[in-house]
Amino acid sequence: MHQRGxxxxxxxxxxxxxxxxxxxxxxxxxxxxxxxxxxxxxxQPLRVGMVRPLTGRFASSYAPLFVAARIAIDEINSAGGxxxxxxxxVDEDDxxxxxxxxxxxxxxxxxxxxxxxxxxxxxxxxxxxxxxxxAKMIVGSGSFGYxxxxxxxxxxxxxxxxxxxxxxxATVEYIVDRRRIKKVGIIQETTGWGQGYGLGIxxxxxKRGLSPVAFETFALSATDLKPHVRNVQxxxxxxxxxxxxxxPTSALLFDAIRSVEYFPPLxxxxxxxxxxxxxxxxPPDVLANVYAAYLRAFTYTDAEPPGARQLAxxxxxxxxxxxxxxxxxxxxxxxYDFLYVLKHVVEEQxxxxxxxxxxxFEQVHDFPGMFGSLSIxxxxxxxxxxxxxxxxxxxxxxxxRAMGCFRERVES
Numbered sequence: 400m401h402q403r404g405x406x407x408x409x410x411x412x413x414x415x416x417x418x419x420x421x422x423x424x425x426x427x428x429x430x431x432x433x434x435x436x437x438x439x440x441x442x443q444p445l446r447v448g449m450v451r452p453l454t455g456r457f458a459s460s461y462a463p464l465f466v467a468a469r470i471a472i473d474e475i476n477s478a479g480g481x482x483x484x485x486x487x488x489v490d491e492d493d494x495x496x497x498x499x500x501x502x503x504x505x506x507x508x509x510x511x512x513x514x515x516x517x518x519x520x521x522x523x524x525x526x527x528x529x530x531x532x533x534a535k536m537i538v539g540s541g542s543f544g545y546x547x548x549x550x551x552x553x554x555x556x557x558x559x560x561x562x563x564x565x566x567x568x569a570t571v572e573y574i575v576d577r578r579r580i581k582k583v584g585i586i587q588e589t590t591g592w593g594q595g596y597g598l599g600i601x602x603x604x605x606k607r608g609l610s611p612v613a614f615e616t617f618a619l620s621a622t623d624l625k626p627h628v629r630n631v632q633x634x635x636x637x638x639x640x641x642x643x644x645x646x647p648t649s650a651l652l653f654d655a656i657r658s659v660e661y662f663p664p665l666x667x668x669x670x671x672x673x674x675x676x677x678x679x680x681x682p683p684d685v686l687a688n689v690y691a692a693y694l695r696a697f698t699y700t701d702a703e704p705p706g707a708r709q710l711a712x713x714x715x716x717x718x719x720x721x722x723x724x725x726x727x728x729x730x731x732x733x734x735y736d737f738l739y740v741l742k743h744v745v746e747e748q749x750x751x752x753x754x755x756x757x758x759x760f761e762q763v764h765d766f767p768g769m770f771g772s773l774s775i776x777x778x779x780x781x782x783x784x785x786x787x788x789x790x791x792x793x794x795x796x797x798x799x800r801a802m803g804c805f806r807e808r809v810e811s
Contacts, residue, residue, distance in 0.1 A: 444487035445480065448507040450517035450527070457495030460645050461519045463725040464541055467732035468516050470715050471739060481742045482749070493518050500527035508534050513753060514741065516734050517541055521563070521591030528553050535753040539737030543592045543644070548781035550761070555753060557760055558781040559733035561788055563592050566669045566692050567599025569788045573690070574638045574667060575607055577811060584613035584636030586627055586652065592644045596669065600640055612636050619648060624655040632661040639666045646674025646725065653680040664688060673727035678796055686794045690809065695789040696770050697730050698808035705805050712769060713804045726803030736768040736782065
């Protein structure tokens, strides 16, 4: 008796192709697709949102901060991208307005963007983060606000810049502990950054049994700060804390200081004092008494020149015209280190899944960033430690060693 052979079932529309062969081919195709995605060899670029003011009063002030992003993206793409996917920027104009941020984030989400650089500004970032958090968008903003480091509240946001509380602690440590000055006057802008900085100064003074002898606030729309400066002058403050976040606002404050001729022995501020526009407002002998908190990685002393890596980075920054006059703000941008840590995390996790990226960020420890050694924990999403800050002489901007970005560090 002849044994009847097993009949091969032909797939309709696939002449001569058995169902078994068809299923096997389909499974192989699916496996190949998943392998390409896992290895980052999908042809689709990695779309990264860039939220910034392309129009409005903040456009020129914030533009330097995005130079670092462009440098990092060029470097990463030249090296093959992230898991083989090149980064493609999706620009969105937020006009620097907190009210516009939720709509901007929703628009990026609708366009399939899962990673966002920006927005810049503490108030702007805090307005954007609720939408981004609900959508599990990975965000590296330009927020200096202490709240933005909260890993429980904003689990998909990562802060790659020193925040206002860290700046405040460093400021009081320099004024009171190192310079032995106890009569401190404060002026702050009424932005999210300014309010956090001012309150941080008050808290740090309180820890030392002190209170500010004057505390003045002003809106960014103010056009005359002389009445505020006179009030601090009347208080007899020996140290004047300048709570401004943008060079144009700092210029208005410097003009008021010059006009009322209030020149205390020490004036201290933060990144808002780093614009070249300020260097010609105050007399040289007065400018010599103005100091600012700055990233230690971009400082030097007679015995310690800038590092080779930072020198190479600064040479790239200087090629961008939007950095002219605001080179320090380009140097301290959070986006360079954020993008490199993103690349490290994605390639370590072998995934673009937001929860896996989040988990990877929270395991970063002593990452060799441009700003120094960077670490993140589930609770604290600020990667930059307090010891990354130093105080610099504002007048050192005219030193040939400064190269626009570097500043001379003070050790006492």
